[in-house]
Amino acid sequence: MKVRIKFSKEGSVKFIGHLDIMRYFQKAIRRADIDIAYSSGFNPHQIMSFASPLSVGHESSGEYFDVELNSFPGRREMMNALNAVMVEGIRILDVKVLDEKEGNAMASVAAADYLVTFRDTITLPADWKEKLTSFYAQDNITVTKKTKKSEKEIDLKEGIYALEIRGEQVYLLLDAGSGSNIKPGFVLETFLESIGVSVPEFAFQIYRLETYKRTKKGKLLPLIS
Amino acid sequence: MRKLALTDDILMQVEKPARYIGNEVNAVMKNKEEIDVRFAMCFPDVYEIGMSHLGIQIIYDMLNQFEDVWCERVYSPWVDLDAIMRKEQIPLFALESQEPVKDFDFLGITLQYEMCYTNILQILDLSGIPMLSKNRSEEDPIVIGGGPCSYNPEPICDFFDLFYIGEGETQYRNLIDLYKEYKHSDMSRKDFLMKAAMIPGIYVPSLYEVRYHEDGTIAERKALYDGIPMTVTKELVKDVSDTYYPMKPVVPFIKVTQDRVVLEIQRGCIRGCRFCQAGQLYRPVRERDVNKLKDYALEMLKNTGHEEISLSSLSSSDYSKLPELIDFLIDECNKRKINISLPSLRIDAFSLDVMQKVQDVRKSSLTFAPEAGSQRLRNVINKGLTEEVILEGSKLAFEGGWSRVKLYFMLGLPFETEEDIEGIGELCNKIAAVYYETVPKEKRNGRVQIVASTSFFIPKPFTPFQWASQDTKETFLDKAYLTRNSITKQLNQKSIKYNWHEADVSVMEGIMARGDRKLNDVIRKAYENGCIYDAWSEFYKNDVWMDTFKECGVDPDFYTTRARSEDEIFPWDFIDAGITKSFLLREWLKAKAETVSPNCSMQCQGCGASVFGTGICFKTKE
Numbered sequence: 001m002k003v004r005i006k007f008s009k010e011g012s013v014k015f016i017g018h019l020d021i022m023r024y025f026q027k028a029i030r031r032a033d034i035d036i037a038y039s040s041g042f043n044p045h046q047i048m049s050f051a052s053p054l055s056v057g058h059e060s061s062g063e064y065f066d067v068e069l070n071s072f073p074g075r076r077e078m079m080n081a082l083n084a085v086m087v088e089g090i091r092i093l094d095v096k097v098l099d100e101k102e103g104n105a106m107a108s109v110a111a112a113d114y115l116v117t118f119r120d121t122i123t124l125p126a127d128w129k130e131k132l133t134s135f136y137a138q139d140n141i142t143v144t145k146k147t148k149k150s151e152k153e154i155d156l157k158e159g160i161y162a163l164e165i166r167g168e169q170v171y172l173l174l175d176a177g178s179g180s181n182i183k184p185g186f187v188l189e190t191f192l193e194s195i196g197v198s199v200p201e202f203a204f205q206i207y208r209l210e211t212y213k214r215t216k217k218g219k220l221l222p223l224i225s
Numbered sequence: 226m227r228k229l230a231l232t233d234d235i236l237m238q239v240e241k242p243a244r245y246i247g248n249e250v251n252a253v254m255k256n257k258e259e260i261d262v263r264f265a266m267c268f269p270d271v272y273e274i275g276m277s278h279l280g281i282q283i284i285y286d287m288l289n290q291f292e293d294v295w296c297e298r299v300y301s302p303w304v305d306l307d308a309i310m311r312k313e314q315i316p317l318f319a320l321e322s323q324e325p326v327k328d329f330d331f332l333g334i335t336l337q338y339e340m341c342y343t344n345i346l347q348i349l350d351l352s353g354i355p356m357l358s359k360n361r362s363e364e365d366p367i368v369i370g371g372g373p374c375s376y377n378p379e380p381i382c383d384f385f386d387l388f389y390i391g392e393g394e395t396q397y398r399n400l401i402d403l404y405k406e407y408k409h410s411d412m413s414r415k416d417f418l419m420k421a422a423m424i425p426g427i428y429v430p431s432l433y434e435v436r437y438h439e440d441g442t443i444a445e446r447k448a449l450y451d452g453i454p455m456t457v458t459k460e461l462v463k464d465v466s467d468t469y470y471p472m473k474p475v476v477p478f479i480k481v482t483q484d485r486v487v488l489e490i491q492r493g494c495i496r497g498c499r500f501c502q503a504g505q506l507y508r509p510v511r512e513r514d515v516n517k518l519k520d521y522a523l524e525m526l527k528n529t530g531h532e533e534i535s536l537s538s539l540s541s542s543d544y545s546k547l548p549e550l551i552d553f554l555i556d557e558c559n560k561r562k563i564n565i566s567l568p569s570l571r572i573d574a575f576s577l578d579v580m581q582k583v584q585d586v587r588k589s590s591l592t593f594a595p596e597a598g599s600q601r602l603r604n605v606i607n608k609g610l611t612e613e614v615i616l617e618g619s620k621l622a623f624e625g626g627w628s629r630v631k632l633y634f635m636l637g638l639p640f641e642t643e644e645d646i647e648g649i650g651e652l653c654n655k656i657a658a659v660y661y662e663t664v665p666k667e668k669r670n671g672r673v674q675i676v677a678s679t680s681f682f683i684p685k686p687f688t689p690f691q692w693a694s695q696d697t698k699e700t701f702l703d704k705a706y707l708t709r710n711s712i713t714k715q716l717n718q719k720s721i722k723y724n725w726h727e728a729d730v731s732v733m734e735g736i737m738a739r740g741d742r743k744l745n746d747v748i749r750k751a752y753e754n755g756c757i758y759d760a761w762s763e764f765y766k767n768d769v770w771m772d773t774f775k776e777c778g779v780d781p782d783f784y785t786t787r788a789r790s791e792d793e794i795f796p797w798d799f800i801d802a803g804i805t806k807s808f809l810l811r812e813w814l815k816a817k818a819e820t821v822s823p824n825c826s827m828q829c830q831g832c833g834a835s836v837f838g839t840g841i842c843f844k845t846k847e
Contacts, residue, residue, distance in 0.1 A: 011227075012226070027250070030532070031528065031530040043564070057237050
């Protein structure tokens with residue numbers, strides 16, 4: 001059966017890259033004695049798939065991956081077994097057996113929301129909040145998005161589902177679908193460049209709050225809901 | 226949450242920030258208010274190398290079992306972070322607490338290879354600890370060295386307050402108890418060091434003086450104070466089944482060189498190859514109990530979640546319960562989908578059968594280490610591997626489906642001739658011919674692949690070859706060309722690939738290996754001139770080293786190419802490693818006479834290691 005696991009990644013573990021987080025969970029599942037299914041072949045590997053890679057340096061309370069299990073110990077039992085073998089900064093927040101017809105974690109991802117803090121390496125104009133509000137009020141925001149293969153013009157506005165100023169932080173709900181994913185740093189860089197503020201490297205502290213799937217009716221729901 | 230020593234800005238700038246954050250699975254956290262002695266255990270190379278070392282894991286586990294001690298880990302910052310730390314004056318820190326090494330009670334540095342010596346200075350320098358022992362104050366940590374290179378500690382003796390000679394499991398408790406006495410009384414650092422020198426296995430270099438002859442060889446070694454022992458005897462674990470072993474090794478986040486459970490099945494080696502330092506230093510052979518090993522394997526797999534397990538020893542095929550252990554591991558690992566990685570086993574019907582069970586034959590290759598190209602030279606080095614055994618093993622392997630063979634040789638061995646070197650090409654050719662005779666055309670998957678690699682021989686202390694002259698760089702390279710020519714003129718040359726090691730660094734390793742106290746200045750100046758990470762070919766600066774030797778007026782050839790007389794006093798002679806100098810000399814003379822010596826399980830050679838009262842020395846007499 002397919003089981004979805006939700007976890008958080010906070011503090012020093014934000015410096016562990018995506019591939020290493022995958023390796024970390026492969027080992028954690030063995031330590032917790034979870035009855036995971038393996039692929040066949042000479043080098044069997046655990047059947048496991050991650051929802052959406054988190055960039056190095058970002059923290060999150062809404063990370064997900066799916067595993068294929070031979071037997072399910074129960075939600076509480078599985079959470080406890082995994083939490084007993086976690087390191088500081090990574091917690092298992094939820095576990096759910098998936099419906100047969102539920103798509104895999106990666107394909108299901110439609111959106112993600114973030115809380116962005118400006119780091120003290122960047123100097124913001126006093127009226128940045130007003131400027132950000134009018135930036136977001138534009139009908140469309142044409143930008144050039146660079147991918148590994150090509151450069152294309154896109155309307156950034158289409159990928160921003162929500163933008164709010166929360167105190168000194170910025171809340172963003174963004175398209176996170178494969179191929180249309182918008183990075184929170186990219187949105188704010190585009191804004192800052194548009195008002196003539198130079199953006200140093202590592203200007204933002206980014207926290208992913210949740211990862212969402214889209215229902216048939218178009219509603220966004222957390223990947224476990 | 227723990228506060229990191231480095232800011233986010235720095236961690237985002239450097240390669241692999243996970244090297245510096247600690248917090249790995251099984252890393253030991255303690256409340257520093259509740260402990261008395263803080264120990265920083267350092268492997269002076271990058272994290273991925275240091276984390277792969279079993280010895281540190283053993284000592285880390287042992288020290289942390291002591292309630293009054295907290296042992297943490299330190300590795301060399303990679304060159305990117307090194308530059309930032311210097312520029313921003315950030316002190317080197319330990320991974321667990323993220324606190325400066327300078328505030329610790331001990332800084333232990335493991336000495337696994339000679340080319341890490343400048344990295345020791347990097348560690349001291351970045352920590353803000355004076356490089357020279359004599360300049361340290363009561364506030365500085367006690368700097369202690371250990372590991373194989375501490376069997377000739379003289380080239381780096383100015384940088385250490387003490388060295389621990391031998392296996393770490395036995396005397397640390399006594400040393401720490403003495404330290405606590407010093408810490409909580411008005412005892413001076415000097416008094417502490419003098420008392421430490423009385424603990425078995427502990428060497429305090431500052432308590433001795435060395436006088437030299439005009440030709441640079443040693444005339445005399447003197448203790449500066451009465452009662453300081455003139456020899457230091459290595460420490461050794463008598464019962465390796467009843468001692469510390471880390472059931473919960475630290476599991477790194479990032480991929481490291483040895484990313485698996487390591488099961489040390491025995492210590493020492495019966496073989497007595499004359500070039501091999503480990504084979505002499507760790508005598509006598511002591512096996513761990515097979516039932517304990519089975520328990521350890523399962524518990525360590527459970528505690529780490531590693532997907533692979535490997536056996537560790539100098540010669541696994543000589544472990545008496547190997548078939549029983551491997552059967553058990555295959556059984557249990559299959560259930561858990563764990564891979565088994567087998568160390569260099571002797572190639573025979575048994576090992577081929579095992580390898581077929583644990584690895585994909587089509588993808589794996591077979592390894593032989595003949596070390597020399599001719600039987601004559603193999604007799605000189607006492608490598609008991611004959612051409613017949615190699616060809617027979619290859620035949621069996623080719624029948625079993627293997628088509629890749631790796632061969633390891635050394636160039637520059639004592640008493641080597643051109644014929645011996647040409648033998649390398651001939652042996653490779655014969656193996657290729659065996660393939661074409663054994664495997665019918667329709668079953669072949671292209672050519673057989675034979676890869677011959679040569680390294681340059683470096684004479685090491687405590688081996689019968691400690692008297693040998695080392696070749697010059699030019700001779701090394703001539704021999705590599707000769708080897709290549711010997712291969713290209715073979716019938717099956719298209720099936721044979723040849724790799725050789727760099728010569729510069731082999732010469733430097735040879736200088737350090739048999740060096741004396743005069744090298745301390747050279748190493749310090751080389752570090753100041755920018756040498757660091759010498760074990761990494763991309764950072765090794767041979768020209769800077771050579772200029773530094775000139776600057777210091779030290780002749781490198783004195784340590785390498787010079788012929789040594791049988792009665793020369795060597796810098797390391799004050800260490801008693803069990804094996805006697807007279808035994809080593811007997812073996813040196815037998816090498817000259819091309820005579821082999823039987824191994825420990827066949828017939829005792831009276832090497833001296835039986836003084837430890839344990840291991841194979843007593844097993845055979847039972």
